[in-house]
Amino acid sequence: MTIFDQLESEVQCYARSFPTTFDKAQGEYLYDREGRQYIDFLAGAGTLNYGHNHPVLKEALVDYIMRDGITHGLDMHTAAKAEFLEAFNQHILKPRNMEYTFQFTGPTGTNAVEAALKLARKVTGRNNIISFTNGFHGVTLGAVSATGNSHHRGGAGVALGDVTRMPFCGYHGRDIDSLKMIEKLITDPSSGVDLPAAMIVETVQGEGGLNVANADWLRGLEKICRQHEILLIIDDIQAGCGRTGSFFSFEQAGIKPDIITMSKSLSGFGLPFAIVLLKPELDVWSPGEHNGTFRGNNHAFVTATAAIRHFWKDDAFAKEIAEKSALVSAHFKKVSDRYGVTKINTRGRGMMQGLVMQSGEIADAVVAACFERGLVIETCGNRGQVVKCFCPLTISIEALERGLNIVSEAVKEVMAEKLSNAS
Template sequence: MKIFEEIESEVQSYARSFPRIFNRAKGEFLYDEEGSEYLDFLAGAGTLNYGHNNDIFKPALIKYIEEDGITHGLDMHTKAKGEFMESFNEKILKPRQLDYVMQFTGPTGTNAVEAAMKLARNVTGRENIIAFTNGFHGVSLGSLAATGNSHHRGAAGVSLSGVTRVPYDGYLGDEIDTTEYLEKVLSDTSSGVDLPAAVIVETVQGEGGINAANFKWLQNLEVICRKHEILLIIDDIQAGCGRTGTYFSFEEAGVTPDIVTLSKSLGGYGLPFAVVLFKPELDQWKPGEHNGTFRGNNFAFVTAKAAIDHYWSDDQFSKEIKQKGRYVSERLEKIVEKYGEGNFTTRGRGMFQGINCVSGELASKITKKCFQNGLIIETSGADDQVVKFLCPLVIKQENLAKGIDIVEQAIKDVCDAENTIPEDNDYFDAVYHQSA
């Protein structure tokens, strides 16, 4: 570990939570240099929906490399790019009656978000963007302006402008529909909220704490956008590519975004890759007006096509994800009922779920105990209070069960330890009864 201590920046984060040197990975497992095996419920923060070194993708990638296929092509036409676009159009877009063009941006999620916001502003001639509390859209400056987390925003070093933040679904309580507030401020010329170019939203807020918007709220949001001629951007970077049970997270809500951002698991193999999908009438870019050196990762085109062809040619994989999602829901609800004492809650949908532990300190203790017992799992939320389940979608049922068993045992051990604190239990009350 000496080299990491000597010259790697203090900005590192995951390495602090999982202090091992990992050297091999397969499926839903990671292995360190000592040969220890860890179940991976982090999955590259949602980048490895299809697991590590997927046996469907690897031969296609190796073959492409051995045949001296194009590695770097800027935005030039390549065979790999054309074949990916054909598969995506025929097997993803057309079956869902989605008429979108594709823009290939820089390779990360924040690149796609920057392009989406820039496009919306250029098309509408407006500057303001509506974003939501607890939203996370990236850490480059434009995306960061739409991100809620103060930890990330505080590192910007400059003022972050051009965005108005409004309450996400459930932020003010389950009984309050926050789209009514949005409609009110957009309709009132004295509200102080400028008519926006776009609304950007995650249907499930991953980094924000696995907050899942209900479908009616999303439908209301779309109605408001149409009424006021505002573009609807859905950031599907973490929730997309099957994580919620359907390829796009917005499908079951029945909404049709004007613009969609995708990255993370789009490349299939963990290779950097991002795109923006948008309605053809919005394609008002001038040639080269928004570009990036690495906007054509041909290796990712190969594995992305393999992922679509193998997993998304029919609805079987989607059914499997939903079945696993139901199993996760049932298990987490039982854990919360058994150990939560009315304080823990479940959240999320599909294979994008979590346990709200109320306290970030408590959630941290649980994930540390999990790591000691061979499970890599992280926290999310404003105070890192949510234990976040983000395992590969292809995980075997027995390993899914094993991972949840480890979490359950960790919760039991931590709760038992807290309950041994004597007398007035001030610490117990502080941990279990503070608000999220």
């Protein structure tokens, strides 16, 4: 038995899919203790958009540590925080004509969601939150109440209330107007749905299966929120920081959320870091009313600032992402065309795309076959049926094509075995 088998909880998940001990990482590559190289199509579940140990970010962090920069400062003012705020405002908000107040929460995405939900209820005086089918917002009690997945909800151990589930874009098929359904339910005094404080939504559902909300649907959702004085919360924790091509995933829709939650790749280096961006008029918190010992990670401020200044000073990085996204789309379309959309379909947007298999078992078999070939990739979806390409945005074209070819080979092997067993 390994030390992990002896001492680590059964709750561990990714280790079961990738049974090795990783020891080193650089760019788009992981290395285990035996020195075997793996292409990383997982990227820390979207935490490593800029790859592992990016040299620009690493140098900034090492320099900061070596000069004894502040490590932990609660929510006190620090030079590292000031530089982050200035960089984010200059390179992200101002070019997009956005004005938001920053709230530094506990260090993970679920902390940001908890703060956003509390704030929405405090501002409006209402309890109900509308979330959406297949949405994932975290696993602490408030966030998991808004999460759709029964597996995660089942771990709560208590009743989960004050959340109403509505159909996500396309949930009932393309012929059903879910926006009309939502508006009918919130305006009918006998529907049983209380007027909500907020709606919380992902523009692309990462864990839920790479379901994409189209721009018209997002604009329609925003219109409903404005008409009924409901706050619109965009959960950009997984889809943000360039994953869909633009820094924020909702930019193509032209909407202006009231509240935005961010984490994962915000630090750029895999360091825990989360924020809530809120319209200034919503900042009704009393000092210390929502806090946390690790709100504002100074090391993460340093790497986040370096990432923003390096990658988002102009539109060159966004163009690079678009080129790689098109490559992923083309590869996955070939796989789907080979077997037909009834057996394998494509889904997603930007650099969060996947192959929809017929079952979670088939998807798991593809993941295992990929791992044998030196590729780390995961599944998502309501039944774990989507093989999800989530590589670093900085991946080289050569490594991206090699990884996509591995996926294609793994699918071919699994489908051949499936057909053989069927006959």
